[in-house]
Amino acid sequence: MRAPARVGLIGTGWIAERIADDLTHVRDLRLTTVTGRDPARLRAFSDRFGLQQTHSLPEFLAMDVDLVYIATPPGSHFALASQSLHAGKAVVVEKAFTETADQASRLIELAREKQLFLMEAMWMRFNPLIRSIADQLRSGRLGQPRVLVSTAGFAAPPDHRLWSAVSGGGSLLDQVVYPLVLGDLLLGRAVDISARAVHEGYRNEPVLVDTELAVRVSHSDNRSSLFATSIRAALPCQADLGCAEGRVLFPTFFWNPPHVEIIRGGHDPEIVRASPRGRGYVDMLEAVAHALLAGWKEHPDCSHEMTLRTMHQIDAIRAVGGPTPSHTMVRPRDATPHRRIP
Numbered sequence: 445m446r447a448p449a450r451v452g453l454i455g456t457g458w459i460a461e462r463i464a465d466d467l468t469h470v471r472d473l474r475l476t477t478v479t480g481r482d483p484a485r486l487r488a489f490s491d492r493f494g495l496q497q498t499h500s501l502p503e504f505l506a507m508d509v510d511l512v513y514i515a516t517p518p519g520s521h522f523a524l525a526s527q528s529l530h531a532g533k534a535v536v537v538e539k540a541f542t543e544t545a546d547q548a549s550r551l552i553e554l555a556r557e558k559q560l561f562l563m564e565a566m567w568m569r570f571n572p573l574i575r576s577i578a579d580q581l582r583s584g585r586l587g588q589p590r591v592l593v594s595t596a597g598f599a600a601p602p603d604h605r606l607w608s609a610v611s612g613g614g615s616l617l618d619q620v621v622y623p624l625v626l627g628d629l630l631l632g633r634a635v636d637i638s639a640r641a642v643h644e645g646y647r648n649e650p651v652l653v654d655t656e657l658a659v660r661v662s663h664s665d666n667r668s669s670l671f672a673t674s675i676r677a678a679l680p681c682q683a684d685l686g687c688a689e690g691r692v693l694f695p696t697f698f699w700n701p702p703h704v705e706i707i708r709g710g711h712d713p714e715i716v717r718a719s720p721r722g723r724g725y726v727d728m729l730e731a732v733a734h735a736l737l738a739g740w741k742e743h744p745d746c747s748h749e750m751t752l753r754t755m756h757q758i759d760a761i762r763a764v765g766g767p768t769p770s771h772t773m774v775r776p777r778d779a780t781p782h783r784r785i786p
Contacts, residue, residue, distance in 0.1 A: 448474035449736050450508060452533075454501075454524055455515035456480035456489040459538055463515055463729075464493050466722035472733035473511070479504040505531035511736065513565070514538055517605050519612030522547040525562070529554050534561035536732055540617040541566075545755035552748045561741050563732065564751040568625050568699050570728040573718040577685075577692055577704060578629050586708065587688025589630055590667055594623045594683035594698060597656075597674030602646065606675045607653060614653030616641075616761060619673040622699045623683070624757050627661055627669035630685055633753065636662040637760040646676055659761060700724040 451473050453460055460478075467475045477496045480486040490497035498504050505512075505528060512528040514521055514537045522542045528535045529551070541564040542548045555562035568574055581589050596619040600606045606613040627634065642656040656674040663669065672679065683698035685691060690708035694701045706714040721727065728746075735743045742748050 446472075446737070448472050449510040449534075449733065450474055450476045451511045451513055452477040452479070452504060452507065452509035453495075453513050453515060454479055454504070454528075455538075456482065456485045457515065460489070460515040462723040463513060463725055464489075466725040466729055469722045469726045470729045470733055472737060473729060477504060477507050477509055501527065505533065509533060511536065511561075511732070517608075517611040517613070518543055518617040519608075519610055521612075522551065525551050526554060529558050529560055529562070532558065532560070534736060536563050536565050538565045539621045540612075540758065541751050541755060543612050543617065545752060545759045548752055548755040552752070555741065559741065561732075561736060562748070563735070563743050563746055564754075565725075565728065566621070566625055566746050566751070566754075567725050567728040568622065569629065569746045569750070570731050571700060571718075571724070572727060573701060573704060573716065574626070574629065576716065580706075581630060581687070586690040586692070586706070588665070588667075589685055589687045591686040592623075592627055592631055592667075592669040592671075592683060593686075594626065594669070594671040594694075595673070595679035596620075596622050596671070596681050596698075597677055597679030598681075599678050600675040604675075607645075607651065609652035613675075614655070615657050615673040615675050616654050616758060619675070620657060620659065620671075620758065620761065621754060623659070623669060623671035623673070624661070624754050626683060626694075626698065627663065628750070628753060631663040631667040631669055633664050634661045634757055635664055637757060637764065639761045639764045641761075657761065661757070 449472060451467060453475060464475055467473055475493060475495060478490050479498050479501060486497050512533045512535050514524050516524060518540045521537050525535050525537050551562060605611045606618055639657060639659040641654040643651055643654055645651045655676045658672050661669045681696045681698060683694040690706060693705040703715050703717040706716060731743055731745060
């Protein structure tokens with residue numbers, strides 16, 4: 445029997461805790477090592493999960509680790525993933541994958557050059573309930589899917605990392621990725637985007653990050669997705685898909701829903717329930733384990749091309765009024781009302 449792949453975790457925050465918990469449910473992956481910036485949190489995290497720990501990234505990357513999972517804010521993803529790939533490690537990077545499509549392309553090129561596995565941790569793409577709805581749409585059961593409406597938002601405390609431009613904060617990289625990916629899964633490739641952003645804090649003072657976004661995405665075959673996000677207002681975090689012959693309602697939180705409701709004319713509503721596994725990441729982590737065992741360099745259900753599609757959309761939203769990436773820190777002056785997607 446082959447030994448589980450050894451996983452090293454970069455980060456000790458909210459996401460890292462959930463990944464560590466869900467890794468205990470995955471037979472072919474074993475979390476062994478963790479690194480982080482805060483000594484007290486690092487010590488507490490390593491004690492809780494029984495892990496090796498180090499404050500030094502070079503020391504961490506020199507350890508016997510097969511896969512690095514990057515669970516830090518987006519502003520650090522490109523640098524950490526680059527160093528991990530250069531160290532010969534397979535890499536999984538939390539969403540948003542990077543800050544820009546250019547950074548994403550460079551990481552993908554590096555992974556291909558090094559012949560290493562690289563994947564965005566977009567767990568929605570592996571969610572069995574969401575995948576089953578996508579399959580039903582492809583079968584034509586509800587007729588052509590036409591319009592997707594969704595929201596994602598919460599009131600982040602003023603000291604939250606989402607208010608930090610240097611960390612890659614704001615709504616775009618944290619929240620917008622979910623409706624973008626859901627639209628990609630259910631409606632197909634995006635071809636055009638229009639967006640409006642708010643760059644104001646709780647007292648309407650100007651801030652460097654986007655605090656709210658309203659976005660319309662045009663998809664192929666005249667399909668549309670519309671969504672709003674916010675880091676200063678609580679939103680329902682639900683999604684509603686209108687089809688030619690029915691609707692699909694995704695309750696809170698639509699990216700990991702406990703159930704969906706399918707409504708078709710002349711029929712009673714159909715409730716399709718999920719079978720929870722851990723905190724929602726188990727299916728994705730099992731897919732990563734399978735890919736590593738099979739020797740894949742990317743996973744077909746969350747391919748490099750899919751990640752680049754999302755990052756090009758993020759770039760397009762930024763170009764028409766969203767925030768600039770943290771390494772630029774200059775807000776665009778000449779925003780246009782819409783942007784074609786490459």
